Amino acid sequence: MIVPSVFSGRVRTRIKICGITRPEDAWASIESGADMLGINLWTGSRRFVRLEAVRPWLSQLAPVVIRVAVMVNPTMGEVERAVGSQCFEAVQLHGRETPEFCREVIGRGFRCLKALPVKKSEETVPVSKYGEAVILLDAEREGAFGGTGLTVEPSVAAAVVARNPGRRIFLAGGLGPANVAEAIRQVCPFGVDVAGGVEASPGIKSPDLIRRFCEAVRDAGG
Numbered sequence: 706m707i708v709p710s711v712f713s714g715r716v717r718t719r720i721k722i723c724g725i726t727r728p729e730d731a732w733a734s735i736e737s738g739a740d741m742l743g744i745n746l747w748t749g750s751r752r753f754v755r756l757e758a759v760r761p762w763l764s765q766l767a768p769v770v771i772r773v774a775v776m777v778n779p780t781m782g783e784v785e786r787a788v789g790s791q792c793f794e795a796v797q798l799h800g801r802e803t804p805e806f807c808r809e810v811i812g813r814g815f816r817c818l819k820a821l822p823v824k825k826s827e828e829t830v831p832v833s834k835y836g837e838a839v840i841l842l843d844a845e846r847e848g849a850f851g852g853t854g855l856t857v858e859p860s861v862a863a864a865v866v867a868r869n870p871g872r873r874i875f876l877a878g879g880l881g882p883a884n885v886a887e888a889i890r891q892v893c894p895f896g897v898d899v900a901g902g903v904e905a906s907p908g909i910k911s912p913d914l915i916r917r918f919c920e921a922v923r924d925a926g927g
Contacts, residue, residue: 718889718922719896721875722903722915723775724752728762730910735770737912737919740896742770743797746787747777751907752900756790763792773797773818781809788815797841804834811837820877823857823865832869840869841898844878855879859891866893882917886925897922 722734723743731742744759745752756763766772771794774787778800787793795816798807802819810817819838821830832840842862844855856879866874876894881902889897901907903914 718894718925719875720919720922721773721896721898722900722910723773723877723898724750724900724904724908725910726752726754726759726908727910728765730912730915731762731766731770733910733912733915735766737916738923739915739919740771741773741795742766743773743775743898743900744793745775747775747799749777750775756787756792760790760792767791767794771795775799778802781806781813784810784815785813798838799841799843804831804836807838808836818875823861823878830865832865832872832874839873839875839895841875841877842894843898856884859888862888862892862894880918882914882921885918886921889922889925 719740720738721741721743722739724745725731725742734742744754744763746756747753763772772792773795774793775797776783784796787796795818796810797818797820799820807817807819817838818841819835820841820843823830823842823844842857842865844857857876862876873895875896875898876888876892877898880888880897880899885897899918903910903918905911
């Protein structure tokens with residue numbers, strides 16, 4: 706089965722399950738309808754995995770789902786090694802990477818997602834500076850790079866989407882089966898991203914929560 710690219714077109718709300726650490730969680734996500742899986746290669750994450758440890762089962766997921774290497778402030782060499790491992794179709798930059806760095810990643814032919822912290826004013830989210838990168842809106846917390854469980858103010862996220870028509874923008878932060886449908890209706894994002902909201906414990910996903918999350922996205926018309 707070849708998964709349609711989430712980097713073009715708009716048919717439905719895309720689903721990204723992030724912080725995958727085990728093969729059974731990856732397959733539960735795929736079977737529930739996830740489009741993308743995030744694999745955290747940042748050592749500071751509670752969901753960090755070593756590529757060497759997950760490569761045997763991660764390599765088996767191609768071309769079933771888009772695999773995303775989640776990185777924080779990597780060097781270009783680290784990005785190249787991740788993509789060159791043939792275990793990923795895209796890289797997600799979740800740190801303080803500059804627009805210039807993101808454009809260079811894209812210029813080298815790599816698919817790129819850039820996480821941007823959302824502050825009180827939607828005008829502080831510089832979406833247009835990041836070239837063709839897919840944007841992921843996440844709640845801001847000082848000293849943290851995602852995975853905080855904090856939610857983005859829906860009105861602010863909706864304003865970002867409205868100010869950037871046609872832009873591929875994912876909504877992240879504090880989403881789960883109980884609130885994702887309403888978030889989609891309020892924000893109208895290109896896609897949604899979830900990690901802790903479908904977990905039994907950090908890095909250990911719940912198949913039931915994954916299924917319910919994906920069903921809620923579809924029920925919202927996504």
